[in-house]
Amino acid sequence: MDKEKDFEIIKQFGPSILKVKIPNEILNQLNEYIDNIVEDKELSKKLNFGEQLVGDVSQEIKLETEIMQKSGWGNFLGLSVGKWIGSEMGKKITKFNIIESWAVRQFKNEYNPVHWHNGHISGAGFLKVPKIFGKHVQNKENKNYKGGNLQLIHGSRMFLNDSTYTIKPKVGDFYFFPNYMMHVVYPFKESDEERRSISFNAKIDDEIFNVYG
Template identity: 60%
Template structure:
C-alpha cells in the first residue's frame, strides 16, 4: 500500500489511492441506485448531511463488504495510525459510509464528522471544474476543491489545505477536522465523492482522557 501522511497545520491527514477494482464496483453500484427511484429514496442520507447537492445516499452493508471497501478502509486506517502514533489499533468499527453527488453551482459548507476517524475521496471528477469569472491569472481557482481548515492564518502558518480532486485519491483525517467543498462552474459532469465515519480503540483516540 502506498501511503502518504500530510501534517500541514496540526491534525494528520493520510492520502491513499483507492484500488481501481473497488472504484469500478462502487461506481457500478451507485449507477444502479441512481436508476432505481425506490432504492434512491430508501438510502437517501441528505437530511443527515451538510451538503447543498443533487443527491447524497448511504451505502448498503452488502456493497461495503463485497466491494472490498470495508477492508480498504480498515487496512488504511490501521497503517495511518501506526505511522503517525506508533500504535496499533485493534478495533475498526464502521459507523456509516455515503456518496455525495455534486454538480455545477452546488457546494458543501464547512462541517465536520462524527466518530473518531473519517475520510473523503473521489470516484468521478468533471473534466474541467471551471475558472474565475474575472481574469485572475495569479490566483488559484477553488471551485470543486476539497479544503481542510484548522486554526487561524498567521505568519508561517496556513489555516487551509486545498486538495484538487482526482479519481482514486482518498484522504483520511480525524473526525473534528473542518472541511468544505466550493461550488464549481465548469463542466455539467458529476463530481462524485465518497466518505465514511468510524470508531477505533478508545484508549488510542482518547489521548487526553476527555471522553
C-alpha cells in the first residue's frame, strides 16, 4: 500500500457543487449597479427583495433583467450551468430560465438562517468582502472562526461522512448547487465593512432535473 496508485479516496455520494470565478468585468459592473441603487432611495425601495427572503440583513436587492443582460451575468450563469450539467450527467441543457437574481448587503451582527431555494439550480457568490470578520470571544486559537462564512448542509453527519461544507468568502468566488441544498450565512462582529453576496434561482429542462422520470 505504499504505492500511490494503491491509495485512492472515492467520494461520489452527495450533491455536486460547482465553484467558478466571476469575471472581473461582470463583477465590477454588478458592484457599480448595486452602489448606484444604494444611493437612490426610491430605486432601493422599488427593488427591495427583503420581504421575499429569510435573511436578517441590511438590504436585499433584486437585479433587473436589463443589468443581467447588459453585464453578461445571465449568460455567465447559463454557460456555467451548461458546462456543469454536461460534465456531471453527460447531457446538454436546452433551457436555462432565471427566476430571479439578487444581491445581499450584510453588515456586522446580521445573518441568514438555514434555508433553501426554489427552482432547479441555485448559487451564491461574493462581490465584496470585509478585510476582517472577527474572532472567537474566548480567543480559541485552535478553532476556525465561522463568522461571515457560507455553510452548505446536506444529510446528517455519520462515520466517514461530513454533512457540512464551510466556505470562507473571497471576492469573485461563486458556487452553484441544487435548489434543495440547505445553507446558512453566519454573522460576523468586528468589521464595519459590507459583505456583499449575489445569488440566483433558475430552471433547466424538466427532463434533466427530474431523475425519477
